[in-house]
Amino acid sequence: ILNVEQSPQSLHVQEGDSTNFTCSFPSSNFYALHWYRWETAKSPEALFVMTLNGDEKKKGRISATLNTKEGYSYLYIKGSQPEDSATYLCAFCGGNNRKLIWGLGTSLAVNP
Amino acid sequence: DSGVTQTPKHLITATGQRVTLRCSPRSGDLSVYWYQQSLDQGLQFLIQYYNGEERAKGNILERFSAQQFPDLHSELNLSSLELGDSALYFCASSVDVLPSDEQFFGPGTRLTVL
Numbered sequence: 335i336l337n338v339e340q341s342p343q344s345l346h347v348q349e350g351d352s353t354n355f356t357c358s359f360p361s362s363n364f365y366a367l368h369w370y371r372w373e374t375a376k377s378p379e380a381l382f383v384m385t386l387n388g389d390e391k392k393k394g395r396i397s398a399t400l401n402t403k404e405g406y407s408y409l410y411i412k413g414s415q416p417e418d419s420a421t422y423l424c425a426f427c428g429g430n431n432r433k434l435i436w437g438l439g440t441s442l443a444v445n446p
Numbered sequence: 447d448s449g450v451t452q453t454p455k456h457l458i459t460a461t462g463q464r465v466t467l468r469c470s471p472r473s474g475d476l477s478v479y480w481y482q483q484s485l486d487q488g489l490q491f492l493i494q495y496y497n498g499e500e501r502a503k504g505n506i507l508e509r510f511s512a513q514q515f516p517d518l519h520s521e522l523n524l525s526s527l528e529l530g531d532s533a534l535y536f537c538a539s540s541v542d543v544l545p546s547d548e549q550f551f552g553p554g555t556r557l558t559v560l
Contacts, residue, residue: 365545365546366545368548368549376553377448377552377553378489378536378538378549378551379448379551380548380549380550383547385546423488423489427545427546432502432545433491433494433502433504434491434545434549435491436488436489436491438487438488439488
């Protein structure tokens, strides 16, 4: 059974703080790793899709890194703003069936 | 707005009934995915269609079925509904069939089974 784990489960930070969270996945037969942002009362929106070991992607204040050999990805938010409050989901694709396996997400709350 | 539409937005029904959820993918996208999100659970992949054909199956119950039509819209049929089927059902679409393709999510259908 392929498992994707995200930590921490939830996080409260102050406006202006930088933060990061982790997505762990099986390190064998890696194909792709997705990060999505899911705001309350909306639907998930794609942030990044990474496919190569060592990939680093950036979108504004948000960036992500990928280590396929050890099976983890980090998502960083620099200078958190209240509008960054959301659940951040990662999804892993690997193994033989090539389906996305989703983590439970990290819920981020940024206090003004 | 992702360009993916889902109807209805909310659905309230009784146990034992059957419902149909509808999804129209983004213009040009050939793949459609269905997900279920229950309370305290993550997104559970149900099924994927690509250009009218079933492509991949996840944790979809036998009481559930789906199809993708020639115009690429998709329907998810849920029958013999149980209380535990109450959930948010998302449809997503992507341009192709690769697992590295970004998925675009619709607004979801909230199903309540009483």
